[in-house]
Amino acid sequence: MRMRITNFALLLLMSSLSGPLLAQTTAEQxxxxxxAFLDNFANEQTGAGYTVSFEPGSIDSRLAxxxxxxxxxxxxxxxxxxxxxxxxxxxCEGHRPWRMFVTASVSIHGPALVATRPLTRGERITSDLVTHQSVEINASRRGVITESRQAVGMEVRRSINAGSLITPDMLSAPDAIERGDHVIITAKTGGFSVRSRGKALANAGVGEQVLVENLSSSRTVKANVVAAGHVEIQM
Incomplete structure (x- = not known):
């Protein structure tokens, strides 16, 4: 009996000693x-014209x-x-998988659109009203606009100061159809379509629905705006 207790105690001692000796993934790894991941991300963005600086967050050195x-x-x-x-x-996707989150500090600088002068609500953006300036792009939670073509033709939703960063929520697409406009109504069913002329009874943008009066039948129908002066009805 004494021999069994001694052997059991020896096994417990060996188990406690071998635990720390098992191979582990350390905080440094x-x-x-x-x-390495952040460095690769920074190199990819450099090729696209952006400058990225970064620093991983602290990781408890005792982590194993x-x-x-x-x-x-x-x-x-x-x-x-x-x-x-x-x-x-x-x-780690290996035999003993695990997952953890690490914070990081990342700063992305690159060209984005800013206003060349004060812009008022309802004003239509033209190419001379915007210019590119290097900014910390990811400091804006509302996003940025990097290409002039993404802004030209859009309408200002609220006043913008000269030199201010232009974010997507500051602009809106102008109405493709205004109340009273004559439009082409395309009625589609299966592989067939019929066109007629109509008159818009409200303002609407592309992708929105609008009431139109069919000038041939005098009926009022609800149609989808597909382009300036064009609406569609699915029969």
């Missing part, structure tokens, strides 16, 4: 994996996870283009 037999997987779990502190998902 996780940090190096995140650094199961050994990963393959390279650690790292990806953004938050959008780095809309936050300067996106989180990263670090994962």
């Amino acid at each position: 996780i940090r190096q994996a995140t650094l 996870l199961a050994e990963c037999k393959q390279p650690l997987s790292v990806e953004f779990s938050g959008d780095p283009w809309k936050s300067t502190s996106p989180s990263l998902l670090v994962a």
Whole structure:
């Protein structure tokens, strides 16, 4: 009986000693994996004309996870283009899988549109009203506009100061149809379509519905705006 107790105690002692000796994934390995991922992201954006600076968040040096037999997987779990502190998902997909999140500080600088002069509500954007300026793009949670063609022709929704960054929510597409406009009504059914002339009874943009009067039948119908002066009805 004494021999059994001694052997059991010996097994417990060996188990406690072998635990710390098991292979582990250390905090430094996780940090190096995140650094490599962020460095690759920065290089990709450099080719597209953006400058990226970054720094992984602190990781507890005492952290020790199961050994990963393959390279650690790292990806953004938050959008780095809309936050300067996106989180990263670090994962091991091996025999003993695990996942953890690491914060990072990321700054993306690049060209975005700003107003060349004060813009008033309802004003239509033309190419001379905007210019490119280097800004910290991901500091704006509302996004940015990087191409002039994305803004030209749009209407200002609220006043914009000269030199201010122009964000998508500041602009709206102008109405493609205004009340009283004569429009082409296309009625579709299966592979056939019939056209007629009508008159819009309200303002509407592309993708919106509008009431139109069929000038031939004098009937009022609800149609979808597909382009300036064109609406469609699905029969």
